[in-house]
Amino acid sequence: MKIKEIIVVEGKDDTVTIKRAVDADTIETNGSAVNMATIEKIKLAQESRGVIIFTDPDFPGEKIRKFISEHVPNCKHAFLPKHQALHKRGKGVGVEHASIEAIREALKDAQLMEREAAEQITKEDLVDAGLVGGAQAKERREKLGEKLRIGYTNGKQLHKRLLMFQITKAQFAKALTDVLQEENE
Incomplete structure (x- = not known):
């Protein structure tokens, strides 16, 4: 390669x-x-x-x-x-x-990741997903960071990291769904 x-x-x-x-x-x-x-x-x-x-x-x-x-x-x-x-x-x-x-x-x-993100993920998306300010937020961010291969971040840094790595809303939604499914197992 x-x-x-x-x-x-x-x-x-x-x-x-x-x-x-x-x-x-x-x-x-x-x-x-x-x-x-x-x-x-x-x-x-x-x-x-x-x-x-x-x-x-x-x-x-x-x-x-x-x-x-x-x-x-x-x-x-x-x-x-x-x-x-x-x-x-x-x-x-x-x-x-x-x-x-x-x-x-x-x-x-x-x-x-060179491709452009179709829609950018907003800070509100992170709050709605329970990734900021909730009881399980830290654990969810940790799992999300691993699934998206962007590493662990605190609540403030997550949005910056998602933009930096040009994570699309579709990638974000898929990874979040996987994280939430694992929580419910």
């Missing part, structure tokens, strides 16, 4: 794992120490080939993703649920621990 875009990862181990899964070029941020020289490289990559941000599903990874997104608009995003990025012996979470299949699936999803 050849990836046209340049994939932004945190470190060398991530690059090695990505290259085992797909034919792609990477830019490494060297962890959370993203400097402006790296941002300039990512901007150039975005202008020439496009960029997929593929950071670890943890707090530092999300911080890096947000920092890059603020400085380099219109990047695509690949995401792994935490359970797919766990070290075999429980020693950390990272892209480098994921299976080849999980990497390929996350990158495929990132490329598919």
